[in-house]
Amino acid sequence: MIWLNQIREIARPTSSKIVLLVIDGLGGLPHPERGKTELESAKTPSLDRLAGEGVCGMIDPVGPGITPGSAPGHLALFGYDPFEFTVGRGVLEALGINFDLKEGDVAARGNFCTVDGSGVLSDRRAGRISTERCSELCQLLDGASIEGVRILVSPVKEHRFVVVFRGDGLSSELSDSDPQREGVPPKNVIPLSAEAAKAAHIANEFIAKARATLADRSPANMVLLRGFAHYPDLAKMREVFSLKPAAIAAYPMYRGLAKVVGMDVLPTGATIEDEIVTLAEHYQSYDFFFLHVKEADIAGEDGDFARKVSVIEQVDLALPRLIDLDPEVIIVTADHSTPAVLKGHSWHPVPFLLRSKWCRPDGVAEFSERACISGALGRFPATQVMPLALANALKLKKFGA
């Protein structure tokens, strides 16, 4: 919090606009035969133009060697140290289904599962019941109240659901009931601190109640809970950065993460073109816009090099309309790398470009992993992106006398 508090003291509201475009999983690795990364393979005249007019570098989303999950990767870009501010699995799962979490809520990821007559776990996923069946079962469990705590149960997909405990004085310092293997009974939820005794009691009561309700619903005759997490109580971007921030993202989880840091989450269509239309429509009402493109990450996770190249080219094609709005600061970067050859998130630094009237351009004239190495910004932690953005929008006062 020290860093954020220092920025808070010097941030000032202005009318200048910042657009932070996050191409999820943008960073890549060379194609094994052709030797170029996804970004290096893509035709990107607009990104190259921005790189040429702007200043480039490489960011470490969380730290050197660290492969970030989606939450830490984004929190860092928003200026929040991901080691200090964590978003647990339960909360992320709830954000992912657009669940309207409130401060104080404790969320957990749930599985419907199968136990045998003696209570031993025989299938951790209840035979992967259909999403429809999951919805019906969630309705049976949803809305219960245990000792003043309301319990909200929502389906995710197949056997997966989210449970939210809403009430006073609930800690999320709870062990999982999911033993992560079959042939043993589900575990009791154990409080991991003295303050968590009440929450553990409520969670175990809920599980007992669910077992009774589901008794004749085999294979989905029991539940497993894991990843208990508090809705994080973060200082909001509005206060810390004196910004009016808006998020333009199609995927629920990223909309949820933006809400966590206090952005207004705008309704938008699914494509980058839709997102830029939304940006244009709300351009006068905010001064910070987070635009999120998910598809590059999905292509990377699928190991589909060509599709990732094509997603990047689509974004590039749409960019002129964003550039035409002439925001004072345009940033293009990512929350982490997702190299198609690794089929998953990775630890590799992420290319970064910032264009503003007041940046000090370097010699980089191409937006790529290799070119950004020589950028004037060097290699730097993603938590420094927000101060850099604010500075280039002339939104930071002088520090010290």
Place this chain on the structure above:
Amino acid sequence: MIWLNQIREIARPTSSKIVLLVIDGLGGLPHPERGKTELESAKTPSLDRLAGEGVCGMIDPVGPGITPGSAPGHLALFGYDPFEFTVGRGVLEALGINFDLKEGDVAARGNFCTVDGSGVLSDRRAGRISTERCSELCQLLDGASIEGVRILVSPVKEHRFVVVFRGDGLSSELSDSDPQREGVPPKNVIPLSAEAAKAAHIANEFIAKARATLADRSPANMVLLRGFAHYPDLAKMREVFSLKPAAIAAYPMYRGLAKVVGMDVLPTGATIEDEIVTLAEHYQSYDFFFLHVKEADIAGEDGDFARKVSVIEQVDLALPRLIDLDPEVIIVTADHSTPAVLKGHSWHPVPFLLRSKWCRPDGVAEFSERACISGALGRFPATQVMPLALANALKLKKFGA
């Protein structure tokens, strides 16, 4: 400890191999006439090949402008913040003579010295008595027991020895008895904290006993102690990084430092060729190997530019046999620079290369101070080497949901 604890949570054991080759004092400065550093002057086809296939950068062993001793330089490479984890002079001296220190031991550096009839110090080094004489005198003092504390005394060289106090509840927060000048009497050892009262008492009793024993041994008729230090109780690499680490080093001090962080220290010959034979022999039993080459540092300390060049070339010649083992990650770097023109350790950043199947290669095709500046890793603290090594060996799980 925060950083290590975070790595501990995501480290996982795998069979992939990491080789960390430390060419002690590798970094240099340009030859005053020829304008190239030692590394730039050396013919290094194998190092250049690794640089070309891998990713390069420059590391700061301890911090910008800080000239590291051998202990902080190595601790940083092993992932331990050298400002947080210190190894005191007494311990280093003991490790340097292969003394088998135990946890809880307090070690100090000793000098035989000369005092006159009134107890005033007339020669801090007792006329630099021979090492043989030093050994005889150490035998007189070795093995005493004072109030349950065993006192072990071992010769180092000439007038220098090591004393180790072994017993319960000994603190190392003690002042030196060595006044660092002649013409005054030796000082009493003073406890620098309340917990150190017992250790101070024992140390002073030992000194009094030594004075009595040595009374007629002039010029070596007294002892001076300094650099009291505890054997450091560090979290071991095995626990922190989920590794099975082995050290292949010929010099006792580096073998000792490796033991401090929990490496198995393998018997080996003195040359880099011997070390690579040892590596091959134990290749299946470990997944992390620290190889240490001391001679580059010695040549640097001697101000012998040509000899340092030749040591680097010898290492390069031996490298193909290491490369043939095909470890998943090869790192070549140093614990600090030792420029021949400075005849000592220096603060200059150290060239670094990492080759793995999963690194993102940069344009650097030569291993040298100048070329590594343009490497994709940029300039980074040596404490980040271990996370980077683990990531490239796919030994780190994703951080956060």
